[in-house]
Amino acid sequence: MVLKLIRWFRGYVCFTLIGKAPERFINLCSLNGINLWNTKPTSQGLKSSITIFDYKSIRRIAKKSKSRLKIKSKHGFPFFVLKYKGRVGLGIGAVLFICITFFLSSFIWSVNIIGAENISEQYILKTLADNGLSVGTFKGGMNVQKIQRDMIIAIPEIGWMSINVQDSSANVEIKEKAVVPEMNDETAPCNIVAKSDGVITDFEVTNGKVEILRGSAVSEGQLLVNSVVEDKMGGVKFTHANAKVYADVIAAKSFSMPMKTKVLVPAENKTKRYSLNLFNFNIPISVSESGYNISVKQNKSYRIVSEKNTLPFGINEETEIKYDIKELSLSEEQAKEALLKEMALYEIFCKNKSKVKERGFTGGIAESRYTMNVNYCFNEDIAVKQKMYVNE
Helix, strand or coil: CHHHHHHHHHCEEEEEEECCCHHHHHHHHHHCCCCCEEEEECCCEEEEEEEHHHHHHHHHHHHHCCCEEEEEEEECHHHHHHHCCCCHHHHHHHHHHHHHHHHHCCECCEEEEECCCCCCHHHHHHHHHHCCCCCCCEHHHCCHHHHHHHHHHHCCCEEEEEEEEECCEEEEEEEECCCCCCCCCCCCCEEEEECCCEEEEEEEEEECEECCCCCCEECCCCEEEECEEECCCCCEEECECEEEEEEEEEEEEEEEEECEEEEEEEEEEEEEEEEEEECCEEEECCCCCCCCCCEEEEEEEEEEEECCEEEEEEEEEEEEEEEEEEEEECCHHHHHHHHHHHHHHHHHHCCCCCEEEEEEEEEEEECCEEEEEEEEEEEEECEEEEECCCCC
């Protein structure tokens, strides 16, 4: 393969020899150190291949062997250049292409994040850019070791990371720190007390001495399950009390909203702008100024993808949508309906571990606001652990 490549760059010709003594021709070529290949006999002599530098020498040898030479084909780089020597622009374009390709290969084209599960990739990419690694970074100016150290300091959740630059891609491999589970001391003595006032409805005690009865009323901070228990020998020991104590708890919550409010409403006016993205540099290809007082911008990015890598070329599309401010007046029913939805969200997200047994509504309009007061009766676990300290 290497020999073929060398012959192609040097240039060679395929020729035929017509004569009665082709063996004499071969012997004379061998004596003069001329290399022939692909030599085959023909009915009139032979055919073979030779470099263009040696072809001039075999003309004299052909005369000595009383033979005639005839070129059948020409191959190699010199003939390729000769064929296109009149097309100067083609040569210049080829040289420019090689130079531009070499220049662009000196920059990072894509940054790939590997191993990030709980950390946002966008956050990692932004932090990498702040520390000197992004699309368009010159590879020769990168200090990989420093970037790795700075990243581990900037993002404490990263336990280990490695940056491997392959061709024009930077593969950032991350190992997140293992989450250390919270250690619960299940041996230290503690009591179970009430975290709020309520009426006991049920309890599930796995350790400790029960100090309450079903149906009894308790106040906040009252002892529910005692850690001091008697053993079989009549002695006293301290345990780690553990229990769930359910009680009906009375609570109140207020929801309010103005009867008149200002809202943003999208208008039909919108403007689109396009720009060429080259190594994170945006070059505008359409010009249109914004004349909107209030607007929302939406961005879309279209990138060229080669195999698994995203190339640093593409088109950015920015759509700016005009918004108008409108004053909205609510009726009493609309305000009440909106607050009922807010109340439902409160029960789902804030009191998801409680069961609603009763709720009562009171409300009305005051000072241009609709206020709805809700009286609740929740059934929930009011048990909370309280550590005990024993003085010896």
